Amino acid sequence: MxxxxxxxxxxxxxxxxxxxxxxxxxxxxxxxxxxxxxxxxxxxxxxxxxxxxxxxxxxxxxxxxxxxxxxxxxxxxxxxxxxxxxxxxxxxxxxxxxxxxxPHHIGTFEELNLPVVLGDVTKAPNGLILVCGPTGNGKSTTLASMIRHINDNFNYSVITIEDPIEFIFHSNRSCIIQREVGIDTEGFGGALKAAMRMDPDVIMVGEMRDLDTVDACIKAAETGHLVLSTLHTHNAASTIGRMVGFFPSQVQENIRHRLAEVLVATVSLRLVRGKSGEIVVPAMEIMHATSTIKSCIRDGHLDDIEQYIEKGRDEYHMQTLDQHLIQLCRQDVISLEEAKRISRSTDLERKLIYS
Known part of the structure; x- marks a missing residue:
């Protein structure tokens, strides 16, 4: 070589x-x-x-x-x-x-087949937005597209903390500072604390890996900043459970209350193969932290969250992964077999027929 x-x-x-x-x-x-x-x-x-x-x-x-x-x-x-x-x-x-x-190019929501409701999510003045999913399923690309949307539409100070820096952003309407762990800063926790003194409106953390980073992200959201980050989880309930689980058991109730106050939305995605086999498209669960869902988080009733996402489709533009998979099947974008491979449900086919 x-x-x-x-x-x-x-x-x-x-x-x-x-x-x-x-x-x-x-x-x-x-x-x-x-x-x-x-x-x-x-x-x-x-x-x-x-x-x-x-x-x-x-x-x-x-x-x-x-x-x-x-x-x-x-x-x-x-x-x-x-x-x-x-x-x-x-x-x-x-x-x-x-x-x-x-890729050189940071795709728009339309180019990446992402729902335009993600633009509404980024309008939140403060709070915590989480992009979740298994490795290699488009979390970084989705997060970059959301930062692009902010950069194109809002006059914000944006700080990213990444390990390593992936997509390169050029300031447009927003001013963007990108810091790489190991080169520009020692770690996520220290960089987040430093970021609070750098006049940020938006802070993007490449990944929440440990308790210090999770706690710092929650604190940044509590102090009036919009924080975006990623987690290796498969849906909203597991994302909240994972975040709470970073903390010792004696403080987890308090963390649920703090998280309920700052959480704006979770976006969970999987890349699925199109019918032609030549493309992959994102299948997504989108959860907005409505007052009902905030109550579920505070009370620890995480298993109830999915049903509220499903019921909130029309009013809040939320969707479960199964709802999106069914939509993609009906649009003839993916096959039923591919949808069943991705779904965690055992009755997806029945939902497709009767929903």
Missing amino acids: DIATFTQILQIAFEKKVSDIHFEVDNPPIFRARGHLIRSKLSNLTKKDTEFIASTVLEQHKRELPEDLKEFDASYTVADVGRFRVSIFRQRGNIGLVMRVI
């Missing part, structure tokens, strides 16, 4: 609209496109190949590849090609990498 070959592989990824590239010893480079893994026809990678790639990525951050590296997250930029989010790890004693392709 040399730099020319490595760069060519990355160029191909952009040209073919690949979402991820896997580099592992004893395998050729493997691409993920439209949800499918595709083995390239290149030679199997050696230990020296993956170490070269890891060293090349780290060199861009003025770091050397340490012998005891276990895992490391970084970004990588190829001039005139694009940016990548890189996960470097060790497996069976060898270095491996997964590189996520970050």
Whole structure:
């Protein structure tokens, strides 16, 4: 492996609209496109190949590849090609990498097939907005589109705290400051505390990973800021449960009350394959924190939330994941089999017939 070959592989990824590239010893480079893994026809990678790639990525951050590296997250930029989010790890004693392709263009809601109601969500003057879903299902892209909407429509001071920085924003109507953990700041918690002294209207935190970050996000929302972040959860109820679960049991009731006061909305998404097999589209649960849902959060009745989301579709423009999957089936965008694969419900087909 040399730099020319490595760069060519990355160029191909952009040209073919690949979402991820896997580099592992004893395998050729493997691409993920439209949800499918595709083995390239290149030679199997050696230990020296993956170490070269890891060293090349780290060199861009003025770091050397340490012998005891276990895992490391970084970004990588190829001039005139694009940016990548890189996960470097060790497996069976060898270095491996997964590189996520970050498009140049930050899509609008329409371009990404996202519901326009997300624009209404970002109109909140303060509070907490959470974008949730499994890894690789479009959380970062959705969050970036929401920040783009804010940047295009509001005169705000926006601070992002990311590990690493993914999409590059250029100030439009808003003024945007982007800080990267490990380069511009030591960690999310400290960066959030510093952000409070930087005159922000909006704070975007790439991911809530620990108690300190969750607590700092809630405090920022309580003090009049609009905070957007992500969690690896599958729906509104599990998102709230996960956030409360970060805290010791003796303070969880208080956290539920605090969270009920600041939560604006949760957006949970999964990428599903279109009928043609050539596209993927987002299927989404959207929850607005109505007074009824706030009561559920305060009282710990999280299992009741989904029924209120379902009932609030017309009045509050909320939707459950099943409601959206059914809509996509009726619009002939996805197949029933794909909808059933994604749904956590055992009676999706009955809902499709009788709803």
